[in-house]
Amino acid sequence: MNANNALVFSVMAGSFLLAALLAVVQIPEWLQWARPEWVALTLLYWCIALPHRIGIFTALLLGLLIDALEGAVLGQNAFSLTVLALCALLLYQRLRVFSLWQQCAVVFVVIGLHQLVGQWVQNLEGSGARSLLFLLPAVSSALLWPMMLQVLRSVRRYYRIS
Amino acid sequence: MVVGLIAADLRYNNLGRTRAVLDTLVAPIIWVADIPARLGQWQNTHIRTRARLVEDSARLQRENLLLQGRSLQMASLQAENTRLRGLLNSTTMLRSDVLVAELIGVSPDPMRHQLVLNKGASDGVYVGQPLIDADGLMGQVVEVGEVTSRVLLLTDLTHSVPVQVNRNGVRAIAEGTGSLDALEVQHISATTDIREGDLLVSSGLGGRFPVGYPIAEVVLVQRDPGQPFARVLARPSAALNRSRHVLLVFVKAAEDAAPASQVP
Numbered sequence: 001m002n003a004n005n006a007l008v009f010s011v012m013a014g015s016f017l018l019a020a021l022l023a024v025v026q027i028p029e030w031l032q033w034a035r036p037e038w039v040a041l042t043l044l045y046w047c048i049a050l051p052h053r054i055g056i057f058t059a060l061l062l063g064l065l066i067d068a069l070e071g072a073v074l075g076q077n078a079f080s081l082t083v084l085a086l087c088a089l090l091l092y093q094r095l096r097v098f099s100l101w102q103q104c105a106v107v108f109v110v111i112g113l114h115q116l117v118g119q120w121v122q123n124l125e126g127s128g129a130r131s132l133l134f135l136l137p138a139v140s141s142a143l144l145w146p147m148m149l150q151v152l153r154s155v156r157r158y159y160r161i162s
Numbered sequence: 163m164v165v166g167l168i169a170a171d172l173r174y175n176n177l178g179r180t181r182a183v184l185d186t187l188v189a190p191i192i193w194v195a196d197i198p199a200r201l202g203q204w205q206n207t208h209i210r211t212r213a214r215l216v217e218d219s220a221r222l223q224r225e226n227l228l229l230q231g232r233s234l235q236m237a238s239l240q241a242e243n244t245r246l247r248g249l250l251n252s253t254t255m256l257r258s259d260v261l262v263a264e265l266i267g268v269s270p271d272p273m274r275h276q277l278v279l280n281k282g283a284s285d286g287v288y289v290g291q292p293l294i295d296a297d298g299l300m301g302q303v304v305e306v307g308e309v310t311s312r313v314l315l316l317t318d319l320t321h322s323v324p325v326q327v328n329r330n331g332v333r334a335i336a337e338g339t340g341s342l343d344a345l346e347v348q349h350i351s352a353t354t355d356i357r358e359g360d361l362l363v364s365s366g367l368g369g370r371f372p373v374g375y376p377i378a379e380v381v382l383v384q385r386d387p388g389q390p391f392a393r394v395l396a397r398p399s400a401a402l403n404r405s406r407h408v409l410l411v412f413v414k415a416a417e418d419a420a421p422a423s424q425v426p
Contacts, residue, residue, distance in 0.1 A: 070274070112363075
């Protein structure tokens with residue numbers, strides 16, 4: 001059981017690290033507004049798949065890490081990821097039985113909410129976006145959800161994590 | 163708890179140490195994320211045709227000749243400047259030390275114009291330190307980790323810099339607009355003498371940036387008789403989204419050294 005726990009932890013930490021890398025790696029300028037929220041997607045998957053292991057506290061720690069990584073106000077991503085995790089924990093039973101396209105729609109709404117909370121904090125700081133472009137990541141994340149689901153699900157099955 | 167954190171960071175600004183520790187923690191991630199960019203760089207420098215190299219070498223030689231020619235008079239001009247300043251009873255201008263740093267990260271959020279550099283507290287970088295590239299002022303250091311530091315660019319929405327027009331010394335404040343190629347010069351009254359093509363240099367009034375570094379070139383002046391202030395836009399001189407090697411200027415060290423090196 002103990003070894004299993006360590007495995008679960010390392011697999012999850014690995015996936016989050018990879019997502020964090022993807023979140024800061026340099027991409028062409030025209031793509032920047034549409035950069036998918038990798039970390040949020042990964043967190044969402046783990047929340048839906050293993051709600052008894054991943055929850056609000058993980059989201060909080062993860063958010064602090066991302067804040068430091070992005071140079072955001074300390075707590076911005078912590079806040080928005082916590083909201084995301086909360087939504088996922090409330091919705092996971094329904095999400096599991098949805099069809100893929102319904103899931104994408106829900107992901108769109110939830111990531112959009114995550115973006116809104118982030119924007120709200122940024123506006124407090126005075127560096128909020130001037131247009132609705134900040135919602136683009138919600139679209140790109142929703143489009144990427146099927147791929148994310150497949151990859152993370154196969155990883156989870158490969159390591160037999162539950 | 164989260165709200166408390168946000169408030170603490172935003173309002174009271176007292177999480178400096180925590181931020182420094184966190185920055186040091188995430189440094190490896192940023193370093194790894196930079197690998198693709200570094201590969202591109204490596205490819206640029208190592209895999210080139212002979213023709214390109216010859217061309218580059220010729221260009222650099224020309225440039226070098228030009229710069230050397232220009233700097234011939236530098237010594238005598240500097241001496242003259244010091245003498246004249248002595249006559250005017252003002253303090254001597256000091257040449258400041260610089261440290262070459264390399265860019266290893268760019269903020270993923272397009273609204274946040276921040277860079278991550280590969281020099282940190284262990285190299286003597288401090289918060290508030292100005293950053294320049296070959297063409298002008300770029301921004302200032304806002305966070306210092308052990309081996310990395312984070313820089314806020316001039317064009318960030320939350321950044322302002324005191325400037326003056328190089329031609330006639332009119333003072334103003336240039337604010338970032340959130341767009342990489344525009345600064346807005348605030349509160350220029352409709353009758354002020356400022357024209358398109360004017361060079362804005364740092365005025366050094368805030369005590370943060372050294373005097374005389376080029377900042378931006380005025381590209382648009384709109385005077386609306388109904389408005390008390392003119393709308394002035396300027397394009398930053400520094401290559402904000404292109405430079406990979408940048409210079410950190412040590413202003414503090416120069417100031418500390420000032421009393422000792424002053425000649426009566």
